[in-house]
Amino acid sequence: MQGPSATLSHPAVAAPPWDEALAAGIIRELAGLEGALLPILHALQERFGWVPREAVPLVAEALNLSRAEVHGVVTFYHDFRASPPGRHVLKLCRAEACQAMGAEALAEGFMRRHGLAWHGTTGDGGLTLEPVFCLGLCACAPAALLDGEPLARLDDALLDGLVEGARA
Amino acid sequence: MRVFLPKDAAALALGAEAVLRALREAAARRGVALEVVRTGSRGAVWLEPLVELETPAGRIGYGPVRAGDAAGLLEAWLDEDGAHPLRIGPPESHPWFAGQTRLTFGRCGVVDPESVEDYAAHGGFAGLLRALSIGGEAIVDAVKLSGLRGRGGAGFPTGIKWNTVRLAEADRKYVVCNADEGDSGTFADRMLMEGDPFLLIEGMAIAGVAVGATKGYVYVRSEYPQAVRAMRTAILAARWAGWLGEDVAGSGQAFDLEVRVGAGAYICGEETALLNSLEGKRGVVRAKPPLPAVEGLFGRPTVVNNVLSLAAVPWILAHGAEAYAGFGSGRSLGTLAVQIAGNVRRGGLVEIPFGLPLRDVVEGWGGGTATGRPFRAVQVGGPLGAYFPEALLDTPLDYEAFARAGGLLGHGGVTVFDDRVDLSRQARFAFEFCAAESCGKCTPCRIGAVRGAEVIDRITTGVDVARNLAVLDDLLELMTDASLCAMGGLTPIPVGSALKHFPEDFDAARGLSRAAE
Numbered sequence: 235m236q237g238p239s240a241t242l243s244h245p246a247v248a249a250p251p252w253d254e255a256l257a258a259g260i261i262r263e264l265a266g267l268e269g270a271l272l273p274i275l276h277a278l279q280e281r282f283g284w285v286p287r288e289a290v291p292l293v294a295e296a297l298n299l300s301r302a303e304v305h306g307v308v309t310f311y312h313d314f315r316a317s318p319p320g321r322h323v324l325k326l327c328r329a330e331a332c333q334a335m336g337a338e339a340l341a342e343g344f345m346r347r348h349g350l351a352w353h354g355t356t357g358d359g360g361l362t363l364e365p366v367f368c369l370g371l372c373a374c375a376p377a378a379l380l381d382g383e384p385l386a387r388l389d390d391a392l393l394d395g396l397v398e399g400a401r402a
Numbered sequence: 403m404r405v406f407l408p409k410d411a412a413a414l415a416l417g418a419e420a421v422l423r424a425l426r427e428a429a430a431r432r433g434v435a436l437e438v439v440r441t442g443s444r445g446a447v448w449l450e451p452l453v454e455l456e457t458p459a460g461r462i463g464y465g466p467v468r469a470g471d472a473a474g475l476l477e478a479w480l481d482e483d484g485a486h487p488l489r490i491g492p493p494e495s496h497p498w499f500a501g502q503t504r505l506t507f508g509r510c511g512v513v514d515p516e517s518v519e520d521y522a523a524h525g526g527f528a529g530l531l532r533a534l535s536i537g538g539e540a541i542v543d544a545v546k547l548s549g550l551r552g553r554g555g556a557g558f559p560t561g562i563k564w565n566t567v568r569l570a571e572a573d574r575k576y577v578v579c580n581a582d583e584g585d586s587g588t589f590a591d592r593m594l595m596e597g598d599p600f601l602l603i604e605g606m607a608i609a610g611v612a613v614g615a616t617k618g619y620v621y622v623r624s625e626y627p628q629a630v631r632a633m634r635t636a637i638l639a640a641r642w643a644g645w646l647g648e649d650v651a652g653s654g655q656a657f658d659l660e661v662r663v664g665a666g667a668y669i670c671g672e673e674t675a676l677l678n679s680l681e682g683k684r685g686v687v688r689a690k691p692p693l694p695a696v697e698g699l700f701g702r703p704t705v706v707n708n709v710l711s712l713a714a715v716p717w718i719l720a721h722g723a724e725a726y727a728g729f730g731s732g733r734s735l736g737t738l739a740v741q742i743a744g745n746v747r748r749g750g751l752v753e754i755p756f757g758l759p760l761r762d763v764v765e766g767w768g769g770g771t772a773t774g775r776p777f778r779a780v781q782v783g784g785p786l787g788a789y790f791p792e793a794l795l796d797t798p799l800d801y802e803a804f805a806r807a808g809g810l811l812g813h814g815g816v817t818v819f820d821d822r823v824d825l826s827r828q829a830r831f832a833f834e835f836c837a838a839e840s841c842g843k844c845t846p847c848r849i850g851a852v853r854g855a856e857v858i859d860r861i862t863t864g865v866d867v868a869r870n871l872a873v874l875d876d877l878l879e880l881m882t883d884a885s886l887c888a889m890g891g892l893t894p895i896p897v898g899s900a901l902k903h904f905p906e907d908f909d910a911a912r913g914l915s916r917a918a919e
Contacts, residue, residue: 268681268700269662269680269681269682269700270682271682271683272662272663272664272665272679272680272682273662273663275665276624276663276665297682306684307682307683307684310667310684310685310686311664311665311666311667311685312665312666312667313624313664313665313666314665325625329586329587329785330586330587330744330781330785330817330828330831331586331587331743331744331815331817332586332744333744333828333831334743334744334745334817334818334819334820334823335744335745335772366625366666367584367586367668367785367835367839368584368585368586368587368588368625369411369625369626370411370412370583370588370589370591370592370593370625370626370629371411371412371415371589372586372587372588372589372741372743372744372749372815372817373412373447373448373589373741373742373743373746373749373750373751374412374415374416374447374450374749375743375744377415379625379627382627383414384411384412384414384415384628385415386412386415386416387415387416
């Protein structure tokens with residue numbers, strides 16, 4: 235089957251360094267929401283590419299929580315990263331519908347060819363590989379999200395092209 | 403010239419944007435003024451991107467379209483008859499669509515999901531207007547009479563849940579939409595939110611009016627960025643048009659909505675874990691009682707319903723509860739959105755009355771495997787659903803029939819596998835998945851899943867097989883009976899069904915010969 239060619243349409247931006255004033259601003263803006271913790275963590279990760287350790291006490295203070303409580307939430311959810319990702323993030327689906335179309339062998343081969351492990355980043359810092367369990371693209375498997383953009387009917391060549399394209 | 407092009411995530415994944423660019427370029431070269439309306443998907447993923455041309459005789463579909471087809475398509479459209487190898491005719495008359503009963507998905511793929519006007523012009527808001535005129539008690543009665551049961555998997559009667567919340571006394575109440583559609587093989591919620599988000603908004607507003615809630619949350623999983631954007635855009639538009647806010651449609655009643663995004667935890671599809679997540683906590687399951695209908699979000703009475711349960715309500719209010727109950731069979735009334743996924747030739751979503759045999763979906767709509775190899779197994783109902791062999795394909799798609807066959811309908815996902823599947827690996831995966839996604843609150847799930855994967859490894863490598871099979875049986879029974887929620891409680895279903903229907907895959911000798919191949 236003929237698939238679309240995937241391109242990296244998003245500009246490659248390295249995760250910015252820690253900026254306390256910036257983080258405090260993000261937290262202040264959202265702290266008034268009901269159940270504000272997840273929206274704040276999402277906003278921090280969107281800005282920094284991960285949830286920097288330094289942000290935890292600031293969030294705890296703003297929401298009147300203990301640092302342990304905030305840490306507990308950050309580590310519970312698979313989405314929140316404990317270290318900065320590469321310039322691009324590929325979330326490759328590992329769930330049953332994609333398995334039925336060979337996703338396991340696809341992922342294994344991809345990782346072997348590029349010396350990657352799950353959650354690992356290519357040597358040039360271009361691409362981080364993350365596992366994901368279902369993207370709702372189950373009728374056009376195997377599927378992935380590249381920087382939030384959906385990809386379907388993946389094969390070796392298409393995935394290898396992504397690593398090429400992610401080079402700085 | 404006016405054409406319709408989906409921007410559903412599946413269509414995007416299959417190259418819809420490249421098709422759009424190519425169509426625009428071709429139109430510019432030919433000096434044709436081209437208007438492109440972006441829609442959701444009609445559900446035929448195998449035909450995506452499905453481009454539709456507006457003609458005096460109605461819309462004519464072409465698919466699956468690749469960027470390279472654009473120039474040729476444009477020439478065909480400029481011709482009188484519009485003939486082209488990709489032409490499928492009017493989508494509604496195409497056999498794949500004509501055999502469906504589209505109550506909930508009738509507008510999906512047809513309307514512009516950003517346009518309140520388009521939604522209203524296609525019959526939208528009729529249910530909400532009727533709801534506002536009859537009031538809470540009558541709404542609940544209609545939902546009860548329709549026979550609507552929760553579409554998230556548990557199948558609890560929606561009207562009974564609503565009535566509990568309606569009768570509860572509290573300073574505020576909530577409506578929460580569970581859009582954390584994490585089951586592999588399911589994408590109905592995603593498709594609906596991307597293709598007809600106002601329907602969900604209308605359904606939630608009706609729920610709010612029915613139970614006296616003023617605030618609603620849509621909890622969408624982060625794996626669905628397009629759905630998150632579509633819902634946020636639609637909520638802004640609905641608020642601006644007066645369908646949400648302090649004074650819903652001039653009724654004096656207040657109801658407003660907010661989208662919240664999950665963070666990659668499958669367990670948050672369980673309603674109490676979802677509520678904890680919305681409160682900003684770890685997505686840990688709560689013991690029931692108290693039911694969320696009594697003590698839910700922030701301790702207040704809360705309606706928690708799946709996307710498709712809420713989206714079924716506007717039709718019920720607009721067309722009558724009896725009309726809805728006229729579809730389906732036994733105690734499974736109305737329609738079911740079946741999602742045909744995995745190794746299948748014509749994958750996608752079909753909406754059909756309950757009661758049709760599974761075979762119609764796998765072989766009829768699905769058209770067999772994508773690889774062309776023999777069919778071997780189908781998993782129905784997501785990661786917690788059973789693996790069925792060919793012999794069970796005549797099981798009718800309704801809650802009770804599936805329960806009797808040792809499975810569950812869940813959220814209607816149907817994942818097809820060809821003869822290369824190894825069911826012992828699928829069973830092991832079910833345990834691994836449970837171990838990775840368990841919230842950790844109860845021991846049968848947290849520890850049982852880890853032990854389960856180990857026991858399967860021993861069986862498939864031939865270590866003390868008879869004793870380990872007995873241990874596995876015991877473990878499955880324990881997890882079923884003693885887990886706090888469906889995660890640990892239903893993981894035995896995929897494992898047990900794989901063991902029961904495909905015992906040969908657990909045979910160590912066979913595994914060794916396979917590995918040697």
